[in-house]
Amino acid sequence: MAIEFQTGAEETHKIGEGGAAQIRRWLDSTYRFKIYQSIYDLDPTGKPYPKLRVPQLVASSEGADPEPRYERFDLIGTVLDENGVSGNTLYVECKKYSQAGNQGTLYDEYLAVCYSAFVHLSRQVGAPIDVEFMWATTHPFSLGNYANLTTADQIQAACATHPDRLGGDAFDMSIARQLEGRLWLAVVNQRVDEMIMGLELQKVVVARILELGR
Amino acid sequence: MTFVGDLHAALDTPHRDDTSDAVHDLVGNALRRLDPSVEVQRTHYFTHTFVPDIVLSWNHAGLRRERHVHLRFSVTSGAFRQDLDVLGSDAPLFIGMTDRGDLDTPEWATNGATTNGSLVTRAEAINDLEKATRAETRAVAATGALVRVGHGVLDEQRAGQVSNEYVEALHSLGGIADALEVTKATVEAALVTINKYLPEDGQLDIERTLQAEWIRGGGDPYDFPSTTPWNPELLDLPALRRVLRSLLDSGAPVLPETWQRNAGFIKAEDLGAVLGSNLRGGTFNQMAHALMPNWTAKWVWAERLPSPPLEETYDWMIDGGILGIEANDLRTFFADDGRHFKDKNGGNPLPALSEAQQMLSQPGLMEVGLRGLREGIRYEPLNNAGDVFARIREILSAPDASSYRVQSVKASVPGTDSVADINLDRQVIELNGQSTPISTLARMATRFFSRASRPEGLDHFLATGELPAARATTDETGDRAA
Numbered sequence: 233m234a235i236e237f238q239t240g241a242e243e244t245h246k247i248g249e250g251g252a253a254q255i256r257r258w259l260d261s262t263y264r265f266k267i268y269q270s271i272y273d274l275d276p277t278g279k280p281y282p283k284l285r286v287p288q289l290v291a292s293s294e295g296a297d298p299e300p301r302y303e304r305f306d307l308i309g310t311v312l313d314e315n316g317v318s319g320n321t322l323y324v325e326c327k328k329y330s331q332a333g334n335q336g337t338l339y340d341e342y343l344a345v346c347y348s349a350f351v352h353l354s355r356q357v358g359a360p361i362d363v364e365f366m367w368a369t370t371h372p373f374s375l376g377n378y379a380n381l382t383t384a385d386q387i388q389a390a391c392a393t394h395p396d397r398l399g400g401d402a403f404d405m406s407i408a409r410q411l412e413g414r415l416w417l418a419v420v421n422q423r424v425d426e427m428i429m430g431l432e433l434q435k436v437v438v439a440r441i442l443e444l445g446r
Numbered sequence: 447m448t449f450v451g452d453l454h455a456a457l458d459t460p461h462r463d464d465t466s467d468a469v470h471d472l473v474g475n476a477l478r479r480l481d482p483s484v485e486v487q488r489t490h491y492f493t494h495t496f497v498p499d500i501v502l503s504w505n506h507a508g509l510r511r512e513r514h515v516h517l518r519f520s521v522t523s524g525a526f527r528q529d530l531d532v533l534g535s536d537a538p539l540f541i542g543m544t545d546r547g548d549l550d551t552p553e554w555a556t557n558g559a560t561t562n563g564s565l566v567t568r569a570e571a572i573n574d575l576e577k578a579t580r581a582e583t584r585a586v587a588a589t590g591a592l593v594r595v596g597h598g599v600l601d602e603q604r605a606g607q608v609s610n611e612y613v614e615a616l617h618s619l620g621g622i623a624d625a626l627e628v629t630k631a632t633v634e635a636a637l638v639t640i641n642k643y644l645p646e647d648g649q650l651d652i653e654r655t656l657q658a659e660w661i662r663g664g665g666d667p668y669d670f671p672s673t674t675p676w677n678p679e680l681l682d683l684p685a686l687r688r689v690l691r692s693l694l695d696s697g698a699p700v701l702p703e704t705w706q707r708n709a710g711f712i713k714a715e716d717l718g719a720v721l722g723s724n725l726r727g728g729t730f731n732q733m734a735h736a737l738m739p740n741w742t743a744k745w746v747w748a749e750r751l752p753s754p755p756l757e758e759t760y761d762w763m764i765d766g767g768i769l770g771i772e773a774n775d776l777r778t779f780f781a782d783d784g785r786h787f788k789d790k791n792g793g794n795p796l797p798a799l800s801e802a803q804q805m806l807s808q809p810g811l812m813e814v815g816l817r818g819l820r821e822g823i824r825y826e827p828l829n830n831a832g833d834v835f836a837r838i839r840e841i842l843s844a845p846d847a848s849s850y851r852v853q854s855v856k857a858s859v860p861g862t863d864s865v866a867d868i869n870l871d872r873q874v875i876e877l878n879g880q881s882t883p884i885s886t887l888a889r890m891a892t893r894f895f896s897r898a899s900r901p902e903g904l905d906h907f908l909a910t911g912e913l914p915a916a917r918a919t920t921d922e923t924g925d926r927a928a
Contacts, residue, residue, distance in 0.1 A: 249523075249525055250525065253525050253528060256495060257495045257528070257532075260494050260495035260496055260497075261495065261496065266491060266492070266494065267493075267494070267495075268462045268465070268466065268492050268493065269462065269493070269519075272519075272520075272523075272525070273493070273519035273520070273544070274519060274520070274544060274545070275454070275457065275458070275544055276454055276544045276546065278546075281457065281458070282460075283460070283462055283465075308462065431532065431535060434496050434532075435536070437496075438496055438497050438498075441489070441491075441497055442489060442497075442498075442501055445487070445489050445490065
């Protein structure tokens with residue numbers, strides 16, 4: 233069966249492009265990530281590439297294949313180790329806010345999406361899938377619970393709030409513990425943007441990278 | 447599939463590492479086709495904010511130069527302005543891979559932003575430039591300049607215009623003899639169009655390339671519509687080489703005055719370096735004949751071939767960067783700097799005194815160095831010793847005279863006041879710092895080093911630039927017989 237192209241919120245929400253670009257610039261400047269594509273990088277027909285999609289668990293209805301369900305992230309790339317060696321795939325959800333807003337609510341859904349994708353993808357390969365997820369925002373949120381936002385307990389709570397993301401499966405705490413080590417939470421506000429190396433320093437780093445690549 | 451089709455297919459590859467590998471290969475190969483002189487190196491970063499996808503490098507005037515290539519999905523959106531701000535100072539090449547936005551008036555340019563030294567283009571434009579190089583391989587001079595140093599915004603419409611006009615200019619050169627003014631106008635139009643996208647040094651490169659093609663097509667360089675009056679003495683080495691090679695490769699006859707105007711200032715010592723590769727005979731003979739009156743040298747080294755050729759041979763040549771002439775069994779090379787010949791040896795046995803009588807019978811001999819079996823070298827000053835023949839006869843009558851061989855000769859240079867030291871062991875003539883006409887030196891070398899020379903044949907070749915009539919007799923039927 234051909235997979236029909238599903239258009240998500242990010243695909244039509246052009247306002248977020250500046251935020252995604254800002255966060256990408258910061259991620260690139262750390263040289264610990266290689267970001268390959270953003271949701272705003274469109275194919276020749278004007279649609280986003282499917283690489284940013286992750287599958288979700290879906291409850292199977294009797295006798296019929298379940299309708300697949302996907303969620304899209306804003307950026308996709310790779311996590312690099314301290315020597316620049318490529319590691320896990322990284323999906324980044326970018327949020328551009330000038331205040332906390334409803335990020336707490338959205339973040340819970342994001343955690344449930346991450347859990348669902350992690351389970352689905354791991355089942356496909358028969359092992360914990362080599363992916364990581366990042367919530368990168370321009371403004372902090374849920375400050376009272378900030379230290380717990382990437383814990384297994386928080387994932388469990390999020391899944392309890394969004395049971396539809398489990399596709400009828402029972403929540404598995406052991407999977408949540410595997411997932412919690414693969415969650416990143418980053419606040420990239422304007423001042424963090426200012427921490428990015430200036431052009432002259434960047435040139436030195438890039439020159440060194442090119443030299444090492446020869 | 448076209449480059450654009452291949453690129454879009456590569457971007458659709460499911461795994462992103464495969465995508466970046468495939469895209470880098472495609473773009474790298476396309477850029478190499480547009481400019482075969484560049485070395486293409488991929489960085490394994492894909493659309494990174496700071497690190498280029500590809501680094502192009504090439505040699506220019508002895509220096510290694512680089513240009514970074516940044517791939518972007520869109521080069522028309524407002525967000526691309528940040529890329530120009532962050533990366534523009536290095537004047538990179540930006541290639542948009544998928545967007546179909548308006549590159550003529552892109553979103554990022556609404557505030558009057560410019561590309562500075564960057565070239566902003568996209569896959570479709572690369573496709574059009576490639577089409578031009580497939581249709582006319584000489585178009586790589588134009589596409590290469592754009593890739594290396596091009597700036598501005600080059601969408602497919604502009605790329606098509608630039609490449610089409612350049613190709614048209616190249617093709618117009620075929621009719622230069624019949625339609626000089628039309629060709630001039632076509633070339634001028636092509637230069638005006640491409641110059642919009644090139645800095646000054648790139649414009650100069652293109653102008654010189656077209657000028658070389660102009661010359662190759664039989665045009666006079668002084669008629670070329672260049673921005674500055676034609677002065678070959680102001681050209682850098684690669685440009686001068688290109689002009690002279692074009693003249694040499696031109697199918698049309700090149701007048702002696704054309705050679706004089708374009709290469710008359712080049713010293714014989716420098717000619718090999720200017721031309722840059724070995725040459726022999728053909729159009730180089732014409733060039734040498736036209737320029738020979740200007741050429742002088744201070745050193746000569748000759749190499750005698752193991753046996754003389756079956757037919758008389760006279761050719762000018764450049765071998766190992768040194769100007770030379772081959773006359774039958776002798777290759778004679780000329781230089782101002784004797785170090786060129788410091789490791790050269792003659793490699794031939796010295797002539798016995800009895801064999802060298804003809805060589806020594808010429809006027810102007812001042813001294814002969816002889817080598818006997820036991821006596822080592824014995825110099826016989828002749829300038830005050832009366833008649834040369836008488837002196838030689840005297841030596842020959844001495845016991846063991848047949849063992850004497852001629853090691854060296856000191857002789858006055860015909861037509862000058864200078865003296866040449868001729869070493870027959872190394873087959874070297876040293877002019878003691880006196881610049882001496884090359885024609886004179888060629889004759890001297892033949893006289894002292896050749897065993898199969900025909901002086902009148904060499905004289906004819908030096909005087910006319912043409913081979914002398916074959917040394918043959920004609921029988922009664924008119925058929926030639928050896």
